[in-house]
Structure formats: structure tokens, C-alpha cells
Amino acid sequence: MxxxxxxxxxxxxxxxxxxxxxxxxxxxxxxxxxxxxxxxxxxxxxxxxxxxxxxxxxxxxxxxxxxxxxxxxxxxxxxxxxxxxxxxxxxxxxxxxxxxxxxxxxxxxxxxxxxxxxxxxxxxxxxxxxxxxxxxxxxxxxxxxxxxxxxxxxxxxxxxxxxxxxxVDPEQYYPENKTAKWELGYLGTYSDDRQPTVNLLLNNAATAYPEGTFVVAGPQYPESINWPENVERIEHLPPALHRDFYNTQKYTLNVTRQDMIKAGYSPSVRLFEAAACGVPIISDYWDGLTSLFEEGSEILIARNTQDVLNYLNTISDEERRRIGENARKKVLKGHxxxxxxxxxxxxxxxxxxxxxxxxxxxxxxx
Incomplete structure (x- = not known):
């Protein structure tokens, strides 16, 4: 056609x-x-x-x-x-x-x-x-x-x-055996309605876990944001560097806009990209999320800062890798x-x- x-x-x-x-x-x-x-x-x-x-x-x-x-x-x-x-x-x-x-x-x-x-x-x-x-x-x-x-x-x-x-394009997004630079990373353009969740699940976690390393990549963030010292900022990350970005994190954070949380059943492209790279995802919750990924075995859901800290400090490397691989299999099967x-x-x-x-x-x- x-x-x-x-x-x-x-x-x-x-x-x-x-x-x-x-x-x-x-x-x-x-x-x-x-x-x-x-x-x-x-x-x-x-x-x-x-x-x-x-x-x-x-x-x-x-x-x-x-x-x-x-x-x-x-x-x-x-x-x-x-x-x-x-x-x-x-x-x-x-x-x-x-x-x-x-x-x-x-x-x-x-x-x-x-x-x-x-x-x-x-x-x-x-x-x-x-x-x-x-x-x-x-x-x-x-x-x-x-x-x-x-x-x-x-x-x-x-x-x-x-x-x-x-x-997701699996020819562009796939696992690579790289040393992790960051405990937790987030990729997304700034938006007013997402920033409170970024603060709750990443910035607050970074403050409570000063020995950890964190990163936020994306444009348009106001200069007024007070980033913790252990949060690295990347202003713009072109798609050619996304795979490397995901593969150098232990976990990646998924944050959803409020209109999409209200509607439910609104997965983001970043969700599928990270999963295709085999990186375990920590996500906020919205209706429909667990119809795409099984909670605990394919995705981790965080409702507060302590949930994030528990995932970072209590999950073994073997279990972390297994969660990421399970999500990757799900994405390759249908997304x-x-x-x-x-x-x-x-x-x-x-x-x-x-x-x-x-x-x-x-x-x-x-």
C-alpha cells in the first residue's frame, strides 16, 4: 500500500x-x-x-x-x-x-x-x-x-x-554486558505533572542513599530544581545513545503523566525500550500496567521512596537480572x-x- x-x-x-x-x-x-x-x-x-x-x-x-x-x-x-x-x-x-x-x-x-x-x-x-x-x-x-x-x-x-x-525496535534495543554507572536512572523530557514523582522516587531516594549514583536525562528541566549531589544530569540523550544509557543502569525508572495514569492502559515507549534492554524497571502504578508486565517477576512497582530504597538494597543481582530478562521476553513476544x-x-x-x-x-x- x-x-x-x-x-x-x-x-x-x-x-x-x-x-x-x-x-x-x-x-x-x-x-x-x-x-x-x-x-x-x-x-x-x-x-x-x-x-x-x-x-x-x-x-x-x-x-x-x-x-x-x-x-x-x-x-x-x-x-x-x-x-x-x-x-x-x-x-x-x-x-x-x-x-x-x-x-x-x-x-x-x-x-x-x-x-x-x-x-x-x-x-x-x-x-x-x-x-x-x-x-x-x-x-x-x-x-x-x-x-x-x-x-x-x-x-x-x-x-x-x-x-x-x-x-520497540529490538535491533536497536537489546542487552549489553556493561558495568553499571548508576543505581537508578530516568529518561524523560521535563513535565510539571511528572516531576513530583521524579522527586519522590528518584531525588528523595538519592538523598536517602548518598552512596548511590543516580541520573536523569532529558531536556527542558528548570534551573530551579535542586538536584541532590549524587544525581547526574544529562541535558539531551539522542536515541543512538539510549541503549547504552539503559545498559549502564542497575534499574531504570518509569514515570507516567497524570492524564495517562487517570486513563490507564497507557504504556510509554521508554517502558518497552528499557525492557528490551533487559534492564529491570521500577515504575509508578496505573491501571493496565500489570496486564502488560507481571508485578514482582517482570516489573517492580513503587508507590513511595521507601519502596525504591528496598528494591535497590534488598534484591540480589541474580534476581535483578532475572526480572529484567523476564520483561525482555514479554516485550519481544508482543510489543x-x-x-x-x-x-x-x-x-x-x-x-x-x-x-x-x-x-x-x-x-x-x-
């Missing part, structure tokens, strides 16, 4: 989790024989940080204005088998309405921020999607599963809301980008059937 994807970014992973998600998924779609054009708005905050300016798995084009998008890519959008618009695309409502009018094939919205999106809709904040537009897309691809899917269909009129969780690409193919087949399009050939030859 011919895909056109209009997304936040595939060229720059700076300050966002969209790029690595798109990269892993599109790479596997290309392996399945699909032709892909990714369209990305050229914005000044990504321009200096393009760590993959020329992806080998898709055609790539930057546009400066929506008028340029309309004028230069109308034919590609009109003739594509599938057109996907992603969350947080600038002027995404305008882009989405244009896609609905222009595209002849399946039209999908890919929400990498579903709980945030729904919270914005409740506030009548229509930054990149509106209630009316949801009902016009043939498929609503959601990073969040569970009851939110029924809500999207019943309340907003989506013809088909389907979970398309984030995933790779290859698995997601095949799920997406199936959703598209369902949408085509629902619209009484002609049947598709076999998987990989569509």
Missing part, C-alpha cells in the same frame, strides 16, 4: 517521543513492502536537532506552511491507500479537514497522546483535533487501550477506535514494532471492509 503520514516529527527526537515511535513503526511497514511518505512541518526547535534527517525506510519531506502542504502534496494524499495524521501536528485540525476532503483511501488519526488529547477536548482545547473531526476519520489509532476506546466510539462517534500501543505494523495492517483491512472497498492481498503484499 501507499501510506502518507503527516506527523509531528520523524527527523528529530529532541523533546518528544513521537520520532522514535514513528521510526520503529515505519521501518517495519517498509519491511512489509509498503511505500511511505512522511510529511513533517519544518519548525525552528527541531531544525537544529535532526538526528535522523534522511530516514532510509521512507520518503521524507519538510513543509513550512499548510499552503505549501496543500499545493505540493495534494496528489500524494489523494492517491494514497492510507493517510494518517498524527497528534500534536501544528494546525492539525486544518490539516485533518484537508485530508478528509482530499484523500480517497483510508483516513486515520494516530494519537500518541490519547489521555492528553481527551483532557484537552474536555476543556474545549482543539489544538489538533475536534470532536467533529474524530467522527470523520475512518480509524482512531490510540496509544491508550481499555475503556477509552469505547468512549471514543460512543461519545465522539469514531467509526473504529483501536489500540496501537507504542513499541515489537513488527507486531504493531501487522496490527495496523489488520485495522486497515477492517476499515476497508467496513467501507466496502475491495479485499486486500496477503499480509506484506498489500
Amino acid at each position: 501507499k501510506f502518507v503520514i503527516i506527523g509531528l516529527s520523524v527527523t528529530s527526537s529532541w523533546g518528544n517521543g513521537h520520532a522514535t515511535t514513528y521510526r520503529a513503526l515505519l521501518k517495519e511497514l517498509a519491511k512489509l513492502g509498503h511505500d511511505i511518505l512522511f510529511l513533517e512541518k519544518d519548525v525552528p526547535w527541531y531544525a537544529p536537532h535532526r538526528d535522523l534527517p534522511n530516514p532510509g525506510f521512507c520518503k521524507m519531506a519538510l513543509y513550512e506552511t499548510n499552503e505549501e502542504l496543500w499545493n505540493s502534496y495534494a496528489d500524494e494524499v489523494a492517491n494514497a491507500d492510507v493517510v494518517i495524521v498524527g497528534s500534536y501536528v501544528q494546525q492539525g485540525v486544518e490539516v485533518g479537514e484537508w485530508v478528509i476532503k482530499t484523500a480517497k483511501g483510508i483516513k486515520a488519526f494516530y494519537d500518541i497522546d490519547t489521555p492528553v488529547t481527551l483532557a484537552k477536548l474536555q476543556r474545549q482545547d482543539y489544538e489538533y483535533i475536534t470532536p467533529e473531526l474524530i467522527s470523520k476519520y475512518d480509524i482512531y489509532l490510540s496509544f491508550t487501550g481499555g475503556s477509552i476506546l469505547q468512549h471514543l466510539e460512543q461519545h465522539y462517534g469514531s467509526p473504529a477506535a483501536r489500540a496501537l500501543y507504542c513499541s 515489537t514494532a513488527e507486531a504493531r505494523a501487522k496490527e495496523l495492517e489488520e485495522y486497515i483491512r477492517e476499515a476497508i471492509k467496513a467501507k466496502k472497498f475491495k479485499a486486500l492481498p496477503a499480509v506484506g503484499k498489500v
